Amino acid sequence: MLELRNLVFEVPVSEGSKETKRIIDDLSLVIPDDSFTVITGPNGGGKSTLAKLIMGIEQATSGQILLDGEDITELSITERAQRGIGYGFQQPARFKGMKVKKLLEIAAGERLPMLSCNQYLAKVGLCSADWLTREVDKNLSGGEVKRIEIATMLARNPKLAIYDEPEAGIDLWSFDRLTETFRQIHDAGEGHSIIIISHQERLIRLADRIVLLEGGRVSAEGPTEEVMPQLGLARKMVAGCALTEPTRLHITEIPTTC
Amino acid sequence: MAVDLSPIDESLLATIANIHGMPKGAFNIRRDGKLVERHSSAYIEIETKTDNPGIDIKVKPGTKGETVFIPVIVTQSGLKDVVYNTFYIGDDCDVEIIAGCGIHNDSHAASEHDGIHSFHIGKNSRIKYIEKHYGEGEGTGERILNPTTNVYMDENSYCEMEMLQLRGVTSTVRDTNAKLGAGAKLVLTERLLTHDDQTATSNVLIELEGEDSSVQIISRSVAQDRSVQTFNPLVVGKAACRGHVQCDAIIMGDAKVKSIPGIEADSPDAILMHEAAIGKIAGEQITKLMTLGLSEEEAEQEILDDFLS
Numbered sequence: 001m002l003e004l005r006n007l008v009f010e011v012p013v014s015e016g017s018k019e020t021k022r023i024i025d026d027l028s029l030v031i032p033d034d035s036f037t038v039i040t041g042p043n044g045g046g047k048s049t050l051a052k053l054i055m056g057i058e059q060a061t062s063g064q065i066l067l068d069g070e071d072i073t074e075l076s077i078t079e080r081a082q083r084g085i086g087y088g089f090q091q092p093a094r095f096k097g098m099k100v101k102k103l104l105e106i107a108a109g110e111r112l113p114m115l116s117c118n119q120y121l122a123k124v125g126l127c128s129a130d131w132l133t134r135e136v137d138k139n140l141s142g143g144e145v146k147r148i149e150i151a152t153m154l155a156r157n158p159k160l161a162i163y164d165e166p167e168a169g170i171d172l173w174s175f176d177r178l179t180e181t182f183r184q185i186h187d188a189g190e191g192h193s194i195i196i197i198s199h200q201e202r203l204i205r206l207a208d209r210i211v212l213l214e215g216g217r218v219s220a221e222g223p224t225e226e227v228m229p230q231l232g233l234a235r236k237m238v239a240g241c242a243l244t245e246p247t248r249l250h251i252t253e254i255p256t257t258c
Numbered sequence: 259m260a261v262d263l264s265p266i267d268e269s270l271l272a273t274i275a276n277i278h279g280m281p282k283g284a285f286n287i288r289r290d291g292k293l294v295e296r297h298s299s300a301y302i303e304i305e306t307k308t309d310n311p312g313i314d315i316k317v318k319p320g321t322k323g324e325t326v327f328i329p330v331i332v333t334q335s336g337l338k339d340v341v342y343n344t345f346y347i348g349d350d351c352d353v354e355i356i357a358g359c360g361i362h363n364d365s366h367a368a369s370e371h372d373g374i375h376s377f378h379i380g381k382n383s384r385i386k387y388i389e390k391h392y393g394e395g396e397g398t399g400e401r402i403l404n405p406t407t408n409v410y411m412d413e414n415s416y417c418e419m420e421m422l423q424l425r426g427v428t429s430t431v432r433d434t435n436a437k438l439g440a441g442a443k444l445v446l447t448e449r450l451l452t453h454d455d456q457t458a459t460s461n462v463l464i465e466l467e468g469e470d471s472s473v474q475i476i477s478r479s480v481a482q483d484r485s486v487q488t489f490n491p492l493v494v495g496k497a498a499c500r501g502h503v504q505c506d507a508i509i510m511g512d513a514k515v516k517s518i519p520g521i522e523a524d525s526p527d528a529i530l531m532h533e534a535a536i537g538k539i540a541g542e543q544i545t546k547l548m549t550l551g552l553s554e555e556e557a558e559q560e561i562l563d564d565f566l567s
Contacts, residue, residue, distance in 0.1 A: 057545055077548040086549065093546040096506065097478070098564035106560065107550050156550060 002031040002054065002160055002193070007063035009049055009216075023049045024060070025216035031160070036186045036194045038204045038224075040231065041213035047197045048090065050213065051162045054195075055087040056080045067160070086158030090165045090197075092149035094137050100148055101132040107152040120151040123181045125174035142169045150178065154185075161185075162195045167203060179206055204231070263294070267331055270360030273424070274390040275329040277356075285327035286313055291339040302326055302353070312342035312374075319348030319380065327356045330373065335365030335399045340372045349380035349412075358390035361401040361427070368428075370402040377408070379415040379442075387419045393426030400428040409436035411444060413468065422449045422566075423458065432460040438499075440468030448477040449566045452485035452513070462491035466499035466528065477505040480562050481513035492520040495528025503532040508539060508565060 009024035024046050031037055039047050052058040054065060056077040065073045072080055081087075095103070104117050114132065121131050124147035134140070136148060146169040153161055166182075167175055179202055186194060186206075196203055204210060210227035212220035220227050263271070267289060271277040277287075280295065284302035287294040291311075298304050301321040305314050315326060332339055347353065363369040379385055393401035403423070411417060423430060436444055444464065452458050464473045473493055481487045493501035503519040521530035539561050547557035 055549060057549075077545060078551060078553050081549050081551040089542075089546065089549075093540065093542040095543060095561060096565050097567050098561075102564065106547065106552065109551060152550070 001033050001068060003064075003066040004029045004050075004054075005064040005066070007050075007053060007065065008061045009046075009053055009058060010061045023216050024053065027063070027216065027218060029211065029218055029221070031193055031195060033193055034189070034191045035209055036182070036196075036207045037209040037211060038196045038198055038207035039211045039213055040197075040199055040204060041219070045213045046216040047213050048164050049216075051087070051164050051195070051197055054080075054160075054162060055085055057087070081158075084159030086153050086156050086161045088149050088153045088161070088163040088166055090168055092145050094140070094145060096135065096137050098136050099132065100134050100136055100151075103136055103148065103152055104155045107156040109156075112155065116155075120154045121148075123154055123177065124148070124151045125177050126151070143171055143174070146170055147174060150181075154181070157190075158192070160193045160195070162197075164197045165199075166196060167198060167200045175202075179203065182206055204228070263289075264333075266333055266362050270331045270333075270362060270392070270394075271329055273392050274331075274358030274360040275327055275356045277327060277329065281325070281327045283325055283327075284315070286315075287327070288330045288339075288341065290332055290334040290337055291341075299324060307342060307344070310342040311340060312344070315343065315345045317345070317347045317351050317353055320350050321348065322352040325354040325356060329357065330359045330371055332359070332361045332363075332369045332371050335363045335369050335397065336367035338368075338370040338372070340374070342374045342376075344376045345378065347377065347379045347383050347385060349382055351380065351383040351385070353384075354386045354388070356388050358388070358392070359403055359405075360391075361393045361395070361403070363393070363395040363397050363399045363401050365395075365397040365399045368400040368402060370400075370404070372404045372406070374406045375408070377410065377417070379409065379411045379417055381412045382414045383412075384416045385418070387417065389419070389421045391421075391423040391427055391430065393428065395426075401426060402429050403427050404431045406433045407435070409434075409444065411436065411438045411442035411471075413439045414441040415439070416443045418445045418447075420447045420449075423451065425451060425453065427452075427456060427458070429457045430459070432458075434460070434462045435465075436463075436473070437465045437467055438471035438473065440470060440497075442468060442471045444473045446473065446475045448475075448479075450477075450479040450487065451482070451562075451566060452480075452487055453482040454485065455483070456485040457487075458485070459488045460490065464491075464493045464501065466493065466495045466501055467497060468499070469497045470499065471497065472500040473502070475501075475503045475505075475519075477503075477507075478565055479505075479507045479515070480566060481507060481509050481515050483511045483513060486514045488516045488518075489534075490518050490520075491532075492522065493530055493532075494522045494524060495530050496524045498525065498527035499529070501528070501530040503534075505532075505534040506565075507536045508562065509536055510538065 007027045010020040013019045284299040286296045301318045303316045359371045391403045505517045507515045517534040519532035544557045
């Protein structure tokens with residue numbers, strides 16, 4: 001279980017300035033085990049920052065982060081990773097000379113047979129065995145590197161997986177497969193939790209909990225069926241309107257990126 | 259092994275040429291300026307030069323699937339070893355050549371090895387050449403390696419050269435020159451790591467003389483501590499040809515890197531391109547690997563190992 005207690009994250013309003021602005025504002029939240037949570041909300045609401053604070057990529061100004069009762073607020077990224085937190089980057093880093101297979105093995109923490117690697121890659125729509133020997137460098141397209149990023153998360157299989165906008169840069173065909181993969185991870189029943197930062201309606205519907213983040217605070221939180229109507233998706237849910245309504249969020253405060 | 263090699267010798271040979279025991283096929287092992295052991299094969303003849311120190315390696319036309327080993331080790335401090343090795347590769351061959359030099363210097367006096375390698379590659383032949391340079395030892399004596407490589411490629415020949423300088427070489431000046439005939443293709447890969455106060459200079463001159471000849475130069479280097487590196491590759495296109503030069507360097511500590519890739523077209527049909535980049539390891543790369551459980555130091559090492567792989 002992940003518990004955030006009165007989390008605050010402030011940054012200077014400009015470089016060198018003593019004046020600060022709050023990105024995360026006294027936020028408290030509990031992510032239970034075996035849960036699938038989508039954190040959504042308007043741009044600039046603090047979603048990605050919150051994900052980075054959980055992973056340790058950013059350090060909280062004040063407040064506490066507890067994983068399974070242990071205070072991990074002061075722990076490094078490495079230590080949090082070793083305790084079972086995983087992070088799928090919105091814009092993954094590229095590495096000259098690093099083969100896809102090597103990256104998957106680092107993620108898994110062990111040598112992997114070709115078959116396992118291919119299975120991880122197939123789940124993100126990279127079906128050719130040639131992928132294993134390709135380098136994770138600038139020759140890959142944005143969508144390809146993003147799919148490899150998700151494959152590394154599958155290889156790592158963390159207790160708590162955080163995905164920052166996994167759908168960004170992924171084509172529609174792969175997106176279908178991706179939603180299916182998230183569903184499978186959740187249904188695997190290993191007690192693992194998933195947190196997805198997303199605006200994508202289909203991902204939101206897939207989750208069993210929604211957290212709506214606005215202005216660095218939780219403005220709504222709860223089971224999907226309860227919070228969903230507050231997101232402005234109600235008209236889409238009216239029977240008979242499915243063909244006439246676009247498949248995206250309606251309210252202007254929550255732009256889509258798909 | 260019939261020949262008396264010390265554990266240091268054996269370790270150096272394993273590092274630079276992956277040799278464990280005497281290799282199969284043709285080989286020539288040189289230690290401290292003297293021949294240790296030599297073996298010719300049915301298709302590859304190795305002979306001592308009559309004019310200069312060194313050897314002539316003659317590969318008969320049509321030789322395929324053979325490997326030649328010509329490693330050099332220097333364990334004696336204060337020694338300057340200059341050697342000329344000339345390869346005559348016949349037409350229609352397909353052979354692999356493993357060279358390299360390892361210096362173990364525990365003393366205060368400098369040890370130096372200057373290898374001048376020349377390759378005459380026959381028509382339609384394919385060559386893979388691997389050269390590793392490595393230095394070790396506790397002494398303050400400099401470990402100096404100044405290799406010169408000259409390549410002459412006949413019609414439709416193909417040559418892949420991998421030149422690696424691992425750790426421990428105090429100073430190096432590398433000169434690599436090649437002239438390519440019609441349809442010839444050269445792929446030159448250079449990997450270099452310098453540390454402490456080491457210096458490395460690499461000069462490359464490739465002349466694309468024949469129609470449809472092509473060259474690809476890939477240089478990747480890591481400069482650590484206070485080391486200084488200079489890259490100076492130049493591709494000259496004299497016919498309808500293609501050339502690509504790529505220099506990438508990771509810079510760390512107080513190191514300095516100068517990268518001056520050059521292209522020169524003497525023919526309007528020459529298509530030449532160069533790119534060069536020098537930069538630190540990106541913070542996002544370290545962060546990514548840390549999220550996969552590596553420490554910051556492990557992440558940095560992993561990035562360097564892959565970059566130079």
